[in-house]
Structures are given as structure tokens and as C-alpha cells.
Amino acid sequence: MIALILAGGSGTLFWPLSRESEPKQFLPLLGERSLLAETVLRVSALIPPQRILVVTGDSFVERARAEAPGVPAENVIGEPAGRNTAPCIALATALAGARYGGDEVMVALPADHRIGEAERFLAVLAAGAAFCRKERALLTLGIRPSRPETGFGYLEVAEKHAEIDGSAIHRVVRFVEKPDLAKAEEYVRSGRFLWNSGMFLWRIDAIEAALGEHVPNATGAIAAFRAARPGDLGEALAEWYPRLSATSIDYAVMEKASNVFSIPVDFPWSDVGSWSALGELLVPDADGNCVIGPYVGIDTRRSIIHASGRLVATIGLEDVIIVETDRAVLVCPAARAQEVRALVDRLRALGRRSVL
Incomplete structure (x- = not known):
């Protein structure tokens, strides 16, 4: 199992504390450590730091290395431009596939979320990884809604498909955009909708196949990134990164793929997405x-x-x-x-x- 920590983004909703030169993921908003450092330490209890990849903006590579305890310097990768999560995941898929093989499970986590009850969280990741190894599924963690929230996207799930180590797994029926209050109340009452957390698990070969099917130029980009020697990766990125659609992995792949599942979870979670949050x-x-x-x-x-x-x-x-x-x-x-x-x-x- 390997971890990908998505450490791009500008944290605009935390202006003026978060700025272009000091984005949210590098700020100690909830203690002495930055949100990125907290994320690395949390997942390190399950996945060794040597198997953690961090992708961030080119100009923040050194800062990310300083905020990623134990993660080897070569595992912190700079993307030439922020183009949302789909290109970032394509890059990590190429590099992780070359290093670990296509049958390895990758968990993709935002760098700036707050998660309580870490042991429960890690147990869910372990159960999800076991499911992905068996089913070659694209798996997302869905948060059981505690209120009718209009600031999150939702996903609708079907009846339970399987259960692994106490974690129920449901097929995802559809993803829906951020609703108005009336629709959010309807979602919560139904019991079928979860908040879309932006946390994912998949086998490397499964996400590579999905990217190739749904994202234009992804197959060529992944091949180029994987073939590049360490000193030549910048050239491959300069050529191929602009060819990848600047869109989220949710929109580019998860909403379109047929093998998408979710584990409903209720551990304390926040995307720390605004000053109100x-x-x-x-x-x-x-x-x-x-x-x-x-x-x-x-x-x-x-x-x-x-x-x-x-x-x-x-x-x-x-x-x-x-x-x-x-x-x-x-x-x-x-x-x-x-x-x-x-x-x-x-x-x-x-x-x-x-x-x-």
C-alpha cells in the first residue's frame, strides 16, 4: 500500500492568512504543525514514510519536504502548474506504477483535512485496500452527513455490496454537485447520500485504466512520465502536463466510471474548507x-x-x-x-x- 498526498491548491477561502506564497496546507491552523505535516504523520501509522508520495507546486517542493516528516526528498514531486487533481493523480500513478507495480493499492488524500479518531480512519483504509486488491474497484470514503450541508458535493449509494473487517462497502449510484438547502435536507432524510470527502483508494492499474478511458491524453502522459529518467521528468511534464484537462478526478473519472464504490464513515472529519469550518x-x-x-x-x-x-x-x-x-x-x-x-x-x- 502506498499513499499519495495532494498538496497543491491555494487555500483561497483562508485569505488573508493563506496567500499564494503561503497556501493553507502549510499553515499550522489547528496546532503547532501544519495541516500537511499532520496528514503525513497520521497516515504514517499505517504506511511507512518511504511509501508516501507528496505532489505539490514546483515552487513549494522544498517547503513540502520540510513539512513531510520522514518522507524521502525524491518522493516530494513538483507539478509545473496547478491543474486540479486529475493531472496530479495521473502523474503520481505513472511514478508509483514504475516504482511499485500496477497491483499495488494507492490511497489518495488531500493534505489539508482534519480527521479525528485516527485508528478508525486507518482501519477503514486497510479494509478499503483489501477490497480494492480483490475487486480492482475505484473506492471513495463517503462521510455520513451530520447536517444538511450546502458546501459539499454528495454521492448516492445503493444497498450494501460487501463488508470487509467491519467496513460496509456500497456501489456508488451517482455523484451530485453542491445542493441548495432544500435538496441537502432531502439528501440527509433519505439516508442514501454521503458527503464526498475527496479521499480515494484504488489499485494503480485500475486508476491508470480509468484515466486512460476517460481523460484525453492521459495514456500518453502516463507513459511519458513513467519512461522519463529522474533528471528528465521536467521535460516530460513541460510537454504533457498542459495537454491534460485541468479538472478534478471526481469529474474526470469517478462520475463516469462504472466500478466506483464507497465506504460510509462517521469518524470526525472536516475539510477545513473555510473560516467558518x-x-x-x-x-x-x-x-x-x-x-x-x-x-x-x-x-x-x-x-x-x-x-x-x-x-x-x-x-x-x-x-x-x-x-x-x-x-x-x-x-x-x-x-x-x-x-x-x-x-x-x-x-x-x-x-x-x-x-x-
């Missing part, structure tokens, strides 16, 4: 405020305050997010945390690169 993981004070850094407030409730250096002081605020950094300050209603991406787009359009 981070607030759910912090311990609030007596007024319901989640505070990191120097802060004094009067009549301020149910708010998220993150101060990187300067004191933040508030009076008479409720349900707001305030983030102070040395370059910019964000203030917004907590209910509009998802709009931070649009704000970053506005700043980029205005040419305010220094704060991005």
Missing part, C-alpha cells in the same frame, strides 16, 4: 467566540477572530469573521465566508497582487 473545530469562549491571537471584546458573540500580531478589539458584533495579518484585514459576516473567493478574485482583478 475552522471555527467549528475550535473551542469557543463563554460568548461563543473562537479566538486565536490577541483580542479584547465587549458584547461580541459567536464570532471568529484570528489575529496574527496586532490586537483586535470589537464592540457589539455578532456572527462575524475578523482576520488580521501584516498585509490585510478581512471582516465579513460568518454566513458569507464562502464569498472570500470572490473577494480574492476582485483583488486580483484590481491588481492588488501584494496582498495575495
Whole structure:
């Protein structure tokens, strides 16, 4: 079994703390270690660091090596441009297949998720790997929804197909995009829908075949990446990476393939996808405020305050997010945390690169 940790992405929804030069996966949002380091340490209890691959942006390779405890330097690979997860997985599939063989099982994990009850999580990975070895399936972990969430994609599952070591495995009927609230409530009531976690398991030969079937140019790209000598990989990437569609593995493969299954899980999980999501993981004070850094407030409730250096002081605020950094300050209603991406787009359009 090997692990692929997907450490690309810019963490736009965590602006202004997350920036182009310091994306979310390298930030210690929930303790002293970065989210990437926490992910590496978590999976290392099941998979030796020597069998962990980390794919990140070219400019972050050295930073990722420093944040990946025990992972050999050559296992941290830079992609020439961020093109979503399908090209990244094609690259890792090529390199892992050359090194470990097509019958090895790969688990693909985002670098920036928070997972509680690590022993249960690792037991699910082990059960999923056993299923993939037998069935050559494409397997995803589906989170049992605890609320009607509009910020996640969902997947619908059929009746139980199999059970391995206490983990039920269901065939996936379909993937669905982020719903409105009424549809999300319907999904939760039905009991057939799970949150799409973005965590996957598959045999290397199974995902390679699926990429070849559903992603244009994937077969040629994988062959070129696999054939490249270590010093020549950059040339192969420069030639083939732009030919791969900049799309997610969910859309490119998982929604189209016929051999897709899911393990429903209910261990504590968060994609730490926004300031509001981070607030759910912090311990609030007596007024319901989640505070990191120097802060004094009067009549301020149910708010998220993150101060990187300067004191933040508030009076008479409720349900707001305030983030102070040395370059910019964000203030917004907590209910509009998802709009931070649009704000970053506005700043980029205005040419305010220094704060991005």
C-alpha cells in the first residue's frame, strides 16, 4: 500500500492568512504543525514514510519536504502548474506504477483535512485496500452527513455490496454537485447520500485504466512520465502536463466510471474548507467566540477572530469573521465566508497582487 498526498491548491477561502506564497496546507491552523505535516504523520501509522508520495507546486517542493516528516526528498514531486487533481493523480500513478507495480493499492488524500479518531480512519483504509486488491474497484470514503450541508458535493449509494473487517462497502449510484438547502435536507432524510470527502483508494492499474478511458491524453502522459529518467521528468511534464484537462478526478473519472464504490464513515472529519469550518473545530469562549491571537471584546458573540500580531478589539458584533495579518484585514459576516473567493478574485482583478 502506498499513499499519495495532494498538496497543491491555494487555500483561497483562508485569505488573508493563506496567500499564494503561503497556501493553507502549510499553515499550522489547528496546532503547532501544519495541516500537511499532520496528514503525513497520521497516515504514517499505517504506511511507512518511504511509501508516501507528496505532489505539490514546483515552487513549494522544498517547503513540502520540510513539512513531510520522514518522507524521502525524491518522493516530494513538483507539478509545473496547478491543474486540479486529475493531472496530479495521473502523474503520481505513472511514478508509483514504475516504482511499485500496477497491483499495488494507492490511497489518495488531500493534505489539508482534519480527521479525528485516527485508528478508525486507518482501519477503514486497510479494509478499503483489501477490497480494492480483490475487486480492482475505484473506492471513495463517503462521510455520513451530520447536517444538511450546502458546501459539499454528495454521492448516492445503493444497498450494501460487501463488508470487509467491519467496513460496509456500497456501489456508488451517482455523484451530485453542491445542493441548495432544500435538496441537502432531502439528501440527509433519505439516508442514501454521503458527503464526498475527496479521499480515494484504488489499485494503480485500475486508476491508470480509468484515466486512460476517460481523460484525453492521459495514456500518453502516463507513459511519458513513467519512461522519463529522474533528471528528465521536467521535460516530460513541460510537454504533457498542459495537454491534460485541468479538472478534478471526481469529474474526470469517478462520475463516469462504472466500478466506483464507497465506504460510509462517521469518524470526525472536516475539510477545513473555510473560516467558518475552522471555527467549528475550535473551542469557543463563554460568548461563543473562537479566538486565536490577541483580542479584547465587549458584547461580541459567536464570532471568529484570528489575529496574527496586532490586537483586535470589537464592540457589539455578532456572527462575524475578523482576520488580521501584516498585509490585510478581512471582516465579513460568518454566513458569507464562502464569498472570500470572490473577494480574492476582485483583488486580483484590481491588481492588488501584494496582498495575495
